[in-house]
Amino acid sequence: MKRTSEGEIMTVAGSAVEGPAVVIDEDLCKGCGLCIDVCPPGVLRQDSKLNHLGFHPVAYLGKWCNACGLCFFACPEPGAIVVVKPSRRHR
Amino acid sequence: MAVELVKGNDALLRGAVLAGCRTFYGYPITPSSEIAESAAALLPQLGGTFVQSECEVGAIQMVYGAASAGERVMTASSSPGISLKLEGVSYLVGSELPAVIIDIMRGGPGLGNIAPAQGDYFQVVKGGGHGDYRLIVLAPNSPQEMCDLAMLAFELADRYRNPVVVLSDGFTGQMMEAVEFPVPVTSIPPKDWAVRATPETSGNLINSIRLMPEDLEEHVTALFEKYASIEAAEVRYEEVQTADAELVVVGYGIVSRLLRAALARVRDQGLRVGMLRPITLWPYPSQRLAELAETASGFLVAELSTGQMVEDVRLAVNGRRPVAFHGRYGGAVPSVDELVKAIEAAYPAEGRSA
Amino acid sequence: MSTMTGGAVLQWPESLYRTFHRKPGGGQESTHYCPGCGHGVLHKLIAEAMDDLAIRERTVFISPVGCSVFGYYYFDCGNVQVAHGRAPAVATGIKRALPHSVVISYQGDGDLAAIGTSNILHAANRGEPITVFFVNNAIYGMTGGQMAPTTLDGQRTTTSPRGRDTMDTGSPLRVSELLSTLDAPVYIERVALTDAKHIMTARRAVRKALKAQVEGKGFSLVEVLSPCPINWKMDPAESKAWITDHLMPAFPLGVYKDVLAEREPQTRLAPQLALDKVAELFAAEPSVERTGEPTWDGVADRYREPQVKIAGFGGQGVLFLGSLLANVALRRNYHVTWLPAYGPESRGGTANCNVVISAEPVASPMVTEPSVLMALNAPSLERFEPTVTPGGVIVYNSTLISKTPTRQDVEVVAVPATAIADELGETRAANLVLLGAYLAHTGMFSAAEVEATMDQVLKSHGMLELNRQAVARGFAATT
Known part of the structure; x- marks a missing residue:
């Protein structure tokens, strides 16, 4: 995941993310797992790999996120989690 | 023209008002309480702020807050209260915040008493708080100077972004003399470093933390470069009859008034005695004292302490001339007679024969 | 967002x-x-x-x-x-x-x-x-x-x-x-x-x-x-x-x-310089118009350059007496200092202050050996009588002080100040009676000068007539 210096436009692997989805910056995740605990659909899990900080980052299963946003509020890091809400055409 | 008979403490607060200070935080303590009382009477009428804080520590931290916001702000206390404030003073210095602190000294150590004393020289001039720092210290000897130096204090504090202490005593604070009030400051230069809760200043930070040793060393080095410029530009003193003086007496604040009276008497006796009165206790008139050590044969320092400023005189004279000391302390004040005798005793033998 | x-x-x-x-x-x-x-x-x-x-x-x-x-x-x-x-x-x-x-x-x-x-x-x-x-x-x-x-x-x-x-x-x-x-x-x-x-x-x-x-x-x-x-x-x-x-x-x-629902919003304004208001407040402070030259003309040598000690108990107007004397002198362009005893002394029921009047700038505001002692009560006289310089003046309130001064080398002026003040209907005016007596005895300043000064420095003019009478009675008391 890369941000521009202003951070206004976000792309993942060069393409826009469509909600509902959760995007985790594995380099900023400290692996505390608080997001996993609060996630109602249970779509987050701890990864087995280590990030550059030495933590097991949390990863998104890739589907069934309902963009409730609870993981965002439970996460202590400002940039580790982005929740993308569904665009209108998905509603 | 109209003239007012004004108490030193009142003159000081009114000087602060003329300097544009509208904010006072303080805790009552004798013999400085009149300053708080004057502030309580005057500042709210001017739309300013007076808060009687919960404690001395709280007061100096409120000063820190107001100074962070760019206000001309002051507090006033007396010796034990100043001891309590010194932690906050160190933070003010570390964060380079301008503030004016008034110390109307009283007798110590401990609760001591409320009589006039000069036992705070070390804690105010030499430090007292933690870390390497200097405070600009002004020592008035009359109600007129309480006003004038209060005004100067705000100007210097802002110019150098450093706290300034007006170091006075119970007598100078309590005595009344004629005071002519200068015209008020009509505008205060903007402080672009302050946190003003505006879009322009929202990126500003007031902070004394420099976590990395190299950063803190650089910061302190910059502070001391600033102090060098203050030492070059801001030394102030008064000299009386030093041109032909065999003996130079040195005293500040109320003691200089007593020395002045003694000086008149010993001059009548034919003794060639002069006086140097430091007005800035830091920066100290060391260079002028060193020069006087070339022409005078000896020095006498008088203080309301067991000998604190005398160390600076001895450093300046650097062993070239004898430096005698006459001190009263615990709130005792020497009589003029007593000082005359001290001057006679310290008067150099070669001067006597000359 | x-x-x-x-x-x-x-x-x-x-x-x-x-x-x-x-x-x-x-x-x-x-x-x-x-x-x-x-x-x-x-x-x-x-x-x-x-x-x-x-x-x-x-x-x-x-x-x-x-x-x-x-x-x-x-x-x-x-x-x-x-x-x-x-x-x-x-x-x-x-x-x-x-x-x-x-x-x-x-x-x-x-x-x-x-x-x-x-x-x-x-x-x-x-x-x-x-x-x-x-x-x-x-x-x-x-x-x-x-x-x-x-x-x-x-x-x-x-x-x-x-x-x-x-x-x-x-x-x-x-x-x-x-x-x-x-x-x-x-x-x-x-x-x-x-x-x-x-x-x-x-x-x-x-x-x-x-x-x-x-x-x-x-x-x-x-x-x-x-x-x-x-x-x-x-x-x-x-x-x-x-x-x-x-x-x-x-x-x-x-x-x-x-209690958010029931509290009204507070409005507080940022501090302003308010220079007009500053000028107004400073102008409201009592001041005297300087007039005349500090020559000591018409004053006997021994009364010139006085070092004055004024003492009494709290409530007798000791400090006010001193400041009024200082203002009278200031009005006449003399240099003056006024220094109160403060602290435990002032809280222990006694009060005293020092006033120095001089044609030259005053060096020391401390009066340790007064040339003038104004004593409003007995303890004050006892305490300060020994400190008066030889040739000095003691003016004392003889209503409250029965034991007369023993010093033979000073001038002594006894004034029934409290009794006179009581006659005027205001015990607290004894201080002004004593001032009048001192000024009359020494010829330093006239009653008119005291009155003019009071007119300029007293915030409340309600007592002016009484004060004027007290000073006048003091002047009369020594003649």
């Missing part, structure tokens, strides 16, 4: 810096907080509320001492870092200087509830319109897990290694309960950062507290029970459970005070 392709997002709040440029090393995007720490969560909740209330640019965030000491790394607003425990005092200074600002005092339990207890208590009691976020994790985090005032009974910390003994160290301090007893605070709530429900309650509380300030309502505080997994030696999940099972029973959640 900014938007991006695909739909609305919850992401990095704008009120937090995008990179933490102030953090050593620079350019980092992760906080200094430990995994699972509640501070980061609370930071996000606060920042998000700042975004939504559109107050970022007028917010001043105060970083305390404790784990949140580096709050200024994160919050993209005005930042002030302060000494341990003093954030509410600093906040007071900032808020009063900048009434339009939104001041956040962010404090931990050691900072707020131990070293800074007096400052938070009094800021709350004054109703400073600030918002306090109080992070209670029952332990000192930054310094490595020492006991806090909020540490639970039996809880092991590095300074309570056998568990906190409340009989020895006190019970966990309940700050929200304590502060809610005060009149001034408008909103106090305790929340917890545990599960989703509690976090969302915390989110609402944060917003409410900030909104209270935006609306000028007064002091608000949100106490946040917050996990400290590292110092609790638990993993984040265990920490959540420990908050629920142990902290919440000791620190019950809920709204402790909410």
Whole structure:
């Protein structure tokens, strides 16, 4: 995941993310797992790999996120989690 | 023209008002309480702020807050209260915040008493708080100077972004003399470093933390470069009859008034005695004292302490001339007679024969 | 909230810096907080509320001492870092200087509830319109897990290694309960950062507290029970459970005070120079018009350059007598000093002051050997009679002093000052009778000069006629 210096436009692997989805910056995740605990659909899990900080980052299963946003509020890091809400055409 | 008979403490607060200070935080303590009382009477009428804080520590931290916001702000206390404030003073210095602190000294150590004393020289001039720092210290000897130096204090504090202490005593604070009030400051230069809760200043930070040793060393080095410029530009003193003086007496604040009276008497006796009165206790008139050590044969320092400023005189004279000391302390004040005798005793033998 | 392709997002709040440029090393995007720490969560909740209330640019965030000491790394607003425990005092200074600002005092339990207890208590009691976020994790985090005032009974910390003994160290301090007893605070709530429900309650509380300030309502505080997994030696999940099972029973959640609906917004203006008002106030102070030359013409040599001691008991107007004499002399262009005895002396029922009048600038304001003693009562005469210089003058109140002065080398003027004052119907005017007698005896100043001076320096003119009569009777008393 890369941000521009202003951070206004976000792309993942060069393409826009469509909600509902959760995007985790594995380099900023400290692996505390608080997001996993609060996630109602249970779509987050701890990864087995280590990030550059030495933590097991949390990863998104890739589907069934309902963009409730609870993981965002439970996460202590400002940039580790982005929740993308569904665009209108998905509603 | 109209003239007012004004108490030193009142003159000081009114000087602060003329300097544009509208904010006072303080805790009552004798013999400085009149300053708080004057502030309580005057500042709210001017739309300013007076808060009687919960404690001395709280007061100096409120000063820190107001100074962070760019206000001309002051507090006033007396010796034990100043001891309590010194932690906050160190933070003010570390964060380079301008503030004016008034110390109307009283007798110590401990609760001591409320009589006039000069036992705070070390804690105010030499430090007292933690870390390497200097405070600009002004020592008035009359109600007129309480006003004038209060005004100067705000100007210097802002110019150098450093706290300034007006170091006075119970007598100078309590005595009344004629005071002519200068015209008020009509505008205060903007402080672009302050946190003003505006879009322009929202990126500003007031902070004394420099976590990395190299950063803190650089910061302190910059502070001391600033102090060098203050030492070059801001030394102030008064000299009386030093041109032909065999003996130079040195005293500040109320003691200089007593020395002045003694000086008149010993001059009548034919003794060639002069006086140097430091007005800035830091920066100290060391260079002028060193020069006087070339022409005078000896020095006498008088203080309301067991000998604190005398160390600076001895450093300046650097062993070239004898430096005698006459001190009263615990709130005792020497009589003029007593000082005359001290001057006679310290008067150099070669001067006597000359 | 900014938007991006695909739909609305919850992401990095704008009120937090995008990179933490102030953090050593620079350019980092992760906080200094430990995994699972509640501070980061609370930071996000606060920042998000700042975004939504559109107050970022007028917010001043105060970083305390404790784990949140580096709050200024994160919050993209005005930042002030302060000494341990003093954030509410600093906040007071900032808020009063900048009434339009939104001041956040962010404090931990050691900072707020131990070293800074007096400052938070009094800021709350004054109703400073600030918002306090109080992070209670029952332990000192930054310094490595020492006991806090909020540490639970039996809880092991590095300074309570056998568990906190409340009989020895006190019970966990309940700050929200304590502060809610005060009149001034408008909103106090305790929340917890545990599960989703509690976090969302915390989110609402944060917003409410900030909104209270935006609306000028007064002091608000949100106490946040917050996990400290590292110092609790638990993993984040265990920490959540420990908050629920142990902290919440000791620190019950809920709204402790909410009077937002009934409190009117406060309006306070930023300090102004108000120079017109300054001029007005200074002009209102009593002053004298200088007139004449300080020549001592017509005054006998022995009465010139007087060093005056005035003494009596409190309430006799000793200090006023001295200041009036000084003003009379000042009006005639003499140099004068007036110095009161202050402190225990002035509080012990006696009062005295020194007045020096000279044609030259006065060096010492101290009068140790007076050439003039005005004694209003017996103890004063006893005390100061021996100090009068030979050839000096003693003027004393013979109504109250039956024992006459014994000195043979001074001039003695006995004036029944209190009796005369009583005849005028005002005992307290004895001081002016004595002044009149002294001036008449020495010929220093006329009664008319005293009257003219009183006219200029007395704020209240209600007593002017009585005062004039008292002075006149004093003048008459010696002739």
